[in-house]
Amino acid sequence: MAVADLHTKINLQYSSPLSYVSTRLSYSGRISLRRPLPQPHNSRICCSVTSKEVQAPVAVNTEGPKKKPDCYGVFCLTYDLMAEEETKSWKKLINIAVSGAAGMISNHLLFKLASGEVFGQDQPIALKLLGSERSFQALEGVAMELEDSLFPLLREVSISIDAYEVFQDADWALLIGAKPRGPGMERAGLLDINGQIFAEQGKALNAVASRNVKVIVVGNPCNTNALICLKNAPDIPAKNFHALTRLDENRAKCQLALRAGVFYDKVSNVTIWGNHSTTQVPDFLNAKINGVPVKEVIKDTKWLEEEFTEIVQKRGGVLIKKWGRSSAASTAVSILDAIRSLVTPTPEGDWFSSGVYTSGNPYGIAEDIIFSMPCRSKGDGDYELVKDIIIDDFLRSRIKKTEAELLAEKRCVAHLTGEGIAVCDLPGDTMLPGEM
Ligand SMILES: NC(=O)C1=CN([C@@H]2O[C@H](COP(=O)(O)OP(=O)(O)OC[C@H]3O[C@@H](n4cnc5c(N)ncnc54)[C@H](OP(=O)(O)O)[C@@H]3O)[C@@H](O)[C@H]2O)C=CC1
Numbered sequence: 001m002a003v004a005d006l007h008t009k010i011n012l013q014y015s016s017p018l019s020y021v022s023t024r025l026s027y028s029g030r031i032s033l034r035r036p037l038p039q040p041h042n043s044r045i046c047c048s049v050t051s052k053e054v055q056a057p058v059a060v061n062t063e064g065p066k067k068k069p070d071c072y073g074v075f076c077l078t079y080d081l082m083a084e085e086e087t088k089s090w091k092k093l094i095n096i097a098v099s100g101a102a103g104m105i106s107n108h109l110l111f112k113l114a115s116g117e118v119f120g121q122d123q124p125i126a127l128k129l130l131g132s133e134r135s136f137q138a139l140e141g142v143a144m145e146l147e148d149s150l151f152p153l154l155r156e157v158s159i160s161i162d163a164y165e166v167f168q169d170a171d172w173a174l175l176i177g178a179k180p181r182g183p184g185m186e187r188a189g190l191l192d193i194n195g196q197i198f199a200e201q202g203k204a205l206n207a208v209a210s211r212n213v214k215v216i217v218v219g220n221p222c223n224t225n226a227l228i229c230l231k232n233a234p235d236i237p238a239k240n241f242h243a244l245t246r247l248d249e250n251r252a253k254c255q256l257a258l259r260a261g262v263f264y265d266k267v268s269n270v271t272i273w274g275n276h277s278t279t280q281v282p283d284f285l286n287a288k289i290n291g292v293p294v295k296e297v298i299k300d301t302k303w304l305e306e307e308f309t310e311i312v313q314k315r316g317g318v319l320i321k322k323w324g325r326s327s328a329a330s331t332a333v334s335i336l337d338a339i340r341s342l343v344t345p346t347p348e349g350d351w352f353s354s355g356v357y358t359s360g361n362p363y364g365i366a367e368d369i370i371f372s373m374p375c376r377s378k379g380d381g382d383y384e385l386v387k388d389i390i391i392d393d394f395l396r397s398r399i400k401k402t403e404a405e406l407l408a409e410k411r412c413v414a415h416l417t418g419e420g421i422a423v424c425d426l427p428g429d430t431m432l433p434g435e436m
């Protein structure tokens with residue numbers, strides 16, 4: 001039952017947030033949390049009302065354990081929101097599923113999502129966190145921190161290792177969890193291991209998510225993972241799948257601002273073309289600074305073509321050398337930017353980059369891959385590709401290179417997309433931004 005369904009009569013019952021009786025792995029491979037029956041001393045109020053009038057609080061503990069086996073601690077409480085003045089203007093609750101929820105990126109992301117800074121102060125949310133046996137305890141730690149943060153808009157948190165549970169009715173799926181490339185691991189091996197994760201998650205989304213779910217794939221190699229995911233979710237529009245290239249766009253904006261000596265809010269119309277890899281193409285041809293084409297502001301074409309391009313392509317690797325781990329906070333920020341770009345109208349004349357499905361694209365890019373391109377949104381969760389784009393020989397040749405890489409990645413995962421036998425002939429320079 002949706003907590004934020006303002007017109008539904010809801011019973012409230014309390015179970016001690018952190019005191020599980022057991023955490024067990026059932027026959028289906030699901031972990032369920034079992035909580036104690038509510039005890040009289042910790043029963044809270046029951047607001048059993050059907051009108052705006054609030055009845056006297058009544059203690060309840062008569063119904064046995066709640067039928068939300070995976071809800072977490074304080075989030076197992078349910079309320080009659082009609083009784084809460086501030087919630088009366090709230091929108092309907094949305095379900096946000098996050099995989100890799102115990103990882104570094106999620107640790108930044110979840111708290112920003114829960115604060116309301118992306119979906120707005122009138123949008124209650126449910127966070128459905130996907131982990132694994134390996135990360136389950138850490139996931140409980142995440143849920144505890146969410147409890148302790150007292151976010152008013154965060155109405156439900158659940159944790160599970162079962163994608164089918166986590167993706168049930170998901171309005172958003174933020175797919176972050178993926179195996180990092182380890183020493184000696186071939187890129188083809190990474191594509192295969194992570195591809196299997198995303199094939200499974202695509203199937204789960206197809207089976208149980210909202211038909212309008214928006215999926216943002218972050219786990220690398222994110223373009224091809226997104227392609228695998230959408231191919232395994234044939235009942236969800238391919239247009240709903242995104243691979244995160246917003247971090248690359250933000251990095252490119254920062255470098256252009258630095259070189260031009262302006263604050264970065266003056267930089268607009270920046271496209272990242274292609275793969276989230278070192279072949280990505282940060283487009284300075286169509287980009288603007290203070291509304292003026294970048295090439296009229298930064299006249300050093302050699303710098304733009306060589307240094308700028310390479311700095312953006314390899315920013316992730318430089319950062320790993322400094323931090324000892326890959327970008328997490330800025331990645332989380334860029335995920336929020338990517339969501340915001342879909343739920344708010346794009347400013348007039350501007351656009352944003354996202355790795356999206358190429359079929360029907362106006363740029364002559366090969367069909368049937370996930371390729372970062374310039375998009376505009378009306379703020380309804382959907383997007384259109386931008387038509388008035390200039391492509392010169394330099395840009396075309398770079399786009400061809402990143403396109404070739406993505407086509408090779410696609411051939412390498414044919415066994416996971418249902419398109420036959422995989423053939424891996426990846427170009428030698430195929431690397432993630434974090435690889436050097
Ligand atoms: N697109 C982009 O712009 C960026 C993408 N990334 C990518 O995002 C992903 C997550 O990064 P980050 O949060 O920092 O990573 P972390 O290592 O902190 O977390 C990753 C999570 O992935 C999960 N995972 C899934 N399968 C495996 C596996 N086989 N082995 C190990 N872990 C696994 C783990 O969770 P669990 O055990 O719960 O499954 C883990 O918590 C990475 O793939 C990274 O390359 C990073 C930066 C930018």
Ligand SMILES: O=C([O-])CC(=O)C(=O)O
Pocket residue numbers: 220247315316317326327432433434435
């Ligand atoms: O390669 C990685 O894991 C990190 C990454 O994607 C980035 O920093 O852009």
